[in-house]
Amino acid sequence: MKKEIPLEIYGQTYSVAGELDPAYLEQLARTVDAKMRALARQTDSLDTRRLAVLAALNLADELLQLKEKPAPEPDSLPQLAARLQACHRMLESALSRG
Numbered sequence: 001m002k003k004e005i006p007l008e009i010y011g012q013t014y015s016v017a018g019e020l021d022p023a024y025l026e027q028l029a030r031t032v033d034a035k036m037r038a039l040a041r042q043t044d045s046l047d048t049r050r051l052a053v054l055a056a057l058n059l060a061d062e063l064l065q066l067k068e069k070p071a072p073e074p075d076s077l078p079q080l081a082a083r084l085q086a087c088h089r090m091l092e093s094a095l096s097r098g
Contacts, residue, residue, distance in 0.1 A: 010036045010048060035059060
């Protein structure tokens with residue numbers, strides 16, 4: 001069931017209807033808001049619509065750069081897994097002491 005969720009971006013409230021988790025939608029809104037505010041600090045001559053377009057272009061650029069990054073080499077995955085397991089053990093140890 002689609003649910004309307006109010007999201008605030010750059011001082012404006014938008015109602016978004018969808019089936020996504022509301023917390024996730026709020027995280028997306030915070031990301032867009034932060035990008036717009038960062039751009040606004042760089043120049044104070046842009047209106048909200050232009051800031052939104054620049055923010056969208058910046059976020060699209062970040063997304064494309066991430067998509068174009070080469071995938072990790074298969075032989076590096078076991079090393080990554082071992083490092084993650086070590087981190088997990090350290091975290092578990094620290095939590096059990098607390």
